Amino acid sequence: MVFTKDQVDYSLYLVTDSTMLPPGATLSSQVEEGLMNGVTLVQIREKDCDTKNFFHEGVLIKKLCTDYNVPLIVNDRVDVALAIRADGVHVGQDDMPIPVVRELLGPDKIIGWSVSKVEEVEKLANWGPGMVDNIGIGMVFPTQTKKNPKKSPMGTAGVIKVLDALENCGASWVKTVAIGGLHPDNIQRVLYQCSSTNGRRYLDGIAVVSDIMASEDAGLSTRILRDLLDSNSYKFVDFGLSNEALQVSNINAALHQVHFARPLVQHMTNKVHQNFGANVTLAVFGSPIMSEVVSEVKDLSNIPYASLLINTGTIAPLDVLKAAVTAYNESKRPVVLDPVGYSATPTRMSLNNDLLSYGQFSCIKCNASEMLSLAELSDERMKGVDSSGSNINNDTVIKATKIVAYRYKTIAVCTGEYDFIANGTMGGHYSLGTQEIRGDSPSIPCFVVHGGNIPIMGDITASGCSLGSTITSFLGSLSFPNEAQNAVIAAVTLYKAAGKLAASRCKGSGSFQVEFIDALYQLSRENIPEKWDVKYELIL
Ligand SMILES: Cc1ncc(COP(=O)(O)OP(=O)(O)O)c(N)n1
Ligand SMILES: Cc1ncsc1CCOP(=O)(O)O
Numbered sequence: 001m002v003f004t005k006d007q008v009d010y011s012l013y014l015v016t017d018s019t020m021l022p023p024g025a026t027l028s029s030q031v032e033e034g035l036m037n038g039v040t041l042v043q044i045r046e047k048d049c050d051t052k053n054f055f056h057e058g059v060l061i062k063k064l065c066t067d068y069n070v071p072l073i074v075n076d077r078v079d080v081a082l083a084i085r086a087d088g089v090h091v092g093q094d095d096m097p098i099p100v101v102r103e104l105l106g107p108d109k110i111i112g113w114s115v116s117k118v119e120e121v122e123k124l125a126n127w128g129p130g131m132v133d134n135i136g137i138g139m140v141f142p143t144q145t146k147k148n149p150k151k152s153p154m155g156t157a158g159v160i161k162v163l164d165a166l167e168n169c170g171a172s173w174v175k176t177v178a179i180g181g182l183h184p185d186n187i188q189r190v191l192y193q194c195s196s197t198n199g200r201r202y203l204d205g206i207a208v209v210s211d212i213m214a215s216e217d218a219g220l221s222t223r224i225l226r227d228l229l230d231s232n233s234y235k236f237v238d239f240g241l242s243n244e245a246l247q248v249s250n251i252n253a254a255l256h257q258v259h260f261a262r263p264l265v266q267h268m269t270n271k272v273h274q275n276f277g278a279n280v281t282l283a284v285f286g287s288p289i290m291s292e293v294v295s296e297v298k299d300l301s302n303i304p305y306a307s308l309l310i311n312t313g314t315i316a317p318l319d320v321l322k323a324a325v326t327a328y329n330e331s332k333r334p335v336v337l338d339p340v341g342y343s344a345t346p347t348r349m350s351l352n353n354d355l356l357s358y359g360q361f362s363c364i365k366c367n368a369s370e371m372l373s374l375a376e377l378s379d380e381r382m383k384g385v386d387s388s389g390s391n392i393n394n395d396t397v398i399k400a401t402k403i404v405a406y407r408y409k410t411i412a413v414c415t416g417e418y419d420f421i422a423n424g425t426m427g428g429h430y431s432l433g434t435q436e437i438r439g440d441s442p443s444i445p446c447f448v449v450h451g452g453n454i455p456i457m458g459d460i461t462a463s464g465c466s467l468g469s470t471i472t473s474f475l476g477s478l479s480f481p482n483e484a485q486n487a488v489i490a491a492v493t494l495y496k497a498a499g500k501l502a503a504s505r506c507k508g509s510g511s512f513q514v515e516f517i518d519a520l521y522q523l524s525r526e527n528i529p530e531k532w533d534v535k536y537e538l539i540l
């Protein structure tokens, strides 16, 4: 059977490697287990094979794929692809040039290309629809399978950049798979996080080697991957993830929930924030623990209502932070990131980008400068600000907050005189392929919390960092069907109301700190939000 290109299902792309077969298995037996259990496309990739064996193995696999009506792609070797009448080839940046491959194979065969950079997307777009049919984007995560890799792992952020480049170049015909270190513990997060910024394009599938080829039970491994692919819903926390522009939250209920749950709030934060953050957490019914001990992080994440705040003001070792994010993601407990000074130094930016690519965050809280840097809108910052850079216009801030919320599928909070809260979680749902969207961007509900300026908040240390403690306390208190969006709005509103109250009572920055803790303590226990002199509303 000759496959037409629009017939190809890229969702579960098995790439072979006979050097990792478990005892008793053969290349054919592993591939057939895959074909019987949901593999939709096969690539024979045998880097250590001589041509004769590659040809004979190819004939066997081609017969199998034909029996299961699945296309077969040959890696690197155009000659072998022609000889076995494969359905296409996959070549990398250092293999035979694409135009030559297309000339040899003709217009109907499937050509895949390894892509990791924007300029490679621009090149395929310039060639037009007749050349590259699909791209393998990777490697996403570190892998032992590809020997002597020339590229470092790109993470989900790297995949998003390639998807954005495809959109920006108008290369709508190109299908995409992610490849490299993909396994059941990260596939849903990759599928959920990796979409173009305009919301139109998700991945068309994933390509795996070792998860199936090295498996003692390749059929079971395939079914696990198939189920994850078909679930279309990534439940990274065990509470609701509304992305509807709901009636703005019932703060009273959210406060009751924190009072009831008294959540454990693990802080991995800077030294300046620790004491004040712990006292703010206690004032809002949270139970703070300041711990960067890797060996206890899994136990802590399993405590009921546990939550984690990572504040990169003082940079803890990346491996400690990654271990913590992984533990809380596995326990489906919320993680909040405060990327303090995100773009201040290349070191901070690199560490925060690594973290953002390594796990799923329930909330990202930062100030306007940090938000614009995260959204890569910093040049707009200069257009929209006075010489001091202190006054960024709200439209730019809202745009940046929505971009970050969607790019990281999180609830983004941008603090300032006006606090903006954008919910990009999409309810935890994701799709494969391209989606029709209204307008030029996905629908991201955004709220504003305002009550007038409180300049003295900026005159004490850790006031911004401790909003992170408050948000993490509210998120930590949640269980299904409570919703994250409402909890974050409640936390931000309470925090601003306490700031206003303390500012009206204090005599200077010293007494403000005390008055602020008192105000949080008092307002939390009174729990009468309608008396607070702070407003929150949905902005379209
Ligand atoms: C689907 C898919 N994506 C990427 C690759 C890697 O191809 P390449 O860069 O040519 O490296 P080798 O596989 O030849 O080592 C792939 N094979 N398949
Ligand atoms: C061929 C290839 N190209 C980039 S990573 C990779 C190997 C992926 O193997 P695994 O799925 O075992 O990580």
Ligand SMILES: [Mg+2]
Residues within 6 Å of the ligand: 075, 076, 090, 091, 092, 095
């Ligand atoms: Mg190659």
